Amino acid sequence: MKSSVRRYAAHFVYIAGVGFVRRQVVEVAGGRVSCVGLLEGEPENTEWIPNGIIALLPPAMGDGWRDAFAGEDACPVWPVLPDGWSRNDFFSLQPCSLIPFDLIALKPVAGTRRRLLL
Secondary structure: OOOOEEEEEEEEEEEOOOEEEEEEEEEEEOOEEEEEEEOOOOOOOEEEOOOOEEEEEOHHHHHHHHHHHOOOOOOOEEOOOOOOOOHHHHOOOEEEEEEEEEOOOOEEEEEEEEEEOO
């Protein structure tokens, strides 16, 4: 049985250990990230994450995901994925949406909820 592929897009994707990457599409198959790429145009069958971000987090982080945004140091913002990143780098990360999210300060707000993207 072939698993379905879902696509999600947002103004920012946060990748644990990397930081934020602008305008990305994340493909999820079988509950795992299968691909991350630049958002170009309006790809078919893609769910837009409004007023939030897509976060790729280690499953072990669990409910401690807010710790990734704690402190005064800002996470780096990349215009594209850093050189050397491949599909295998994302396979172990858990895709979720964080809504609502402060897209100016790039921090969660008091009511931010995490939803797994499966």
